[in-house]
Amino acid sequence: MLYREAGQFKTSYAADQAIFPLIEDRIGMLATLLVAGAVIPAIGGDFLLNGVMIPFLIFALAAVGLNILVGYAGQLSLGTGAFMGVGAYACYKLTTQFPDVNIVLVIVCAGFFSAAAGVAFGLPSLRIKGFYLVVATLAAQFFFEWAFIRIGWLYNYNASGAIEVPGREMLGIAITGPAATSTTRYYLVLAIVIVMTWLASNLIRGRYGRAWMMVRDMDIAAELMGVRMLRTKLLAFAVSSFYCGVAGAMMVFLWYGSAEPSAFSIRVSFQVLFMVIIGGMGSLLGSFFGAAFIWALPILLRLMPELLGLRIGSQTVDQISQMVSGALIILFLIVEPHGLARLWSLAKQKLRVWPFPY
16 A cells, blocks of 8 residues: 555646656655665765775666666677776876866766767677677777776876876865775765766657667667667767766776776676676666675675674685575576566556555
8 A cells, every 4th residue: 555656646748757657756766865865874884885885886877877778779788897997097097187177077077088989889880789799899898908008108107007096175075085085985976876877867768768779679660760870879889888987987086096907807897787687678777776786795695604603714605605696696587587677667566556466
C-alpha cells in the first residue's frame, strides 16, 4: 500500500512525461539526496568517504558516460580508461598553466579535451560496428597509455613520471591537495555527479537521445528517416568521452591526489564496462547500481571476516572476495541479463499491484 498511483492524476503532458511520475518516487529521491548530503558525511569517517563513497560516485559518473555510448547509442567501446586519463592529464596541465582559475571550472574544461579525443577515435564508427569498433577503441586505449608514459610534457617532465595534484582553494576552503578534507572533496564530487546526471537525463529524453536510440535499434532505418549518422554517432562519442574525462579528472584531483599512467589501464575500461552491463544498459540508474555492485561489494566482502571474528589473511580475503564477486556477476547475468535496473523496475511494478498478481 506504500507504492500506489491510484488517485495521482496527470493533467498535462509534462506530468505524464515526468522523470518521477509518482509522489513516492519523488519522496524516495529526496530521501536519497538527504542521506547522501547530510547523513553520510555526518556519520561516516575518512574510510567511508575516501574508500567507498568518493570512488563510487566517480565510477558511477564514468559508467553514466559509457552508458550513453553503449546503452543508448549502441556503440561499443573499450577506451574508457584512456578517455578518463585524457581528462586527468588535461586537468593537470590546465591547473599548472592557469593556477588562478577555479578548480571546478578546470575539471569541467578537462572534459572537453577528452571529448575531442573521443570524436577522433569515434570516426571509425561511421564505417564499422560491433567487434571491429571495439578493436578501434582499444587502439585508443593503447595509444594513450603509451602517450602518458612517453610524452614528458604531459606530466611536466616530473622525475617520477606521475602527475601530482597541487593544492587549490575555493572560497577560502581547500579543495585539492593534502589540506583538503575528505568531507569537502566528497561534497564537491557529489555536487558534480548530481548536476551531470541531471544533464544526462535531460539530454537522453530530448531529440538527441531519441536519435541515439534510433541508431542503436536500427541504424539503416534511422538514416532513412533523416537521422544524420555522422553528427549523431560523433556526438555520442563526444558526450560519453566528456563524462569519462570529468570522472578521470575527479579521480586524480579529488580522490588519488597523484596518479601514474597505470591508473588508467585497460583494467579500468573493463571495470566500467562491467558496471554498465551489471547495472543495466540504457539506464542511468543502472549505472549507479552497477558502480555500487562492482566497487562497494568487494569492500563489504573484505570486511565480513573481521565482523564475524574470523582470522583470515588479507590475501585470502581478497581472493575470496574476487571469487564471490565473479560468481555473483555470472548469477545476475543469468537471472536477469538486462541488469539490476530491470530487477528494480520489476520490483516497482509488483509493488504497484500488490497484493494482486497483476
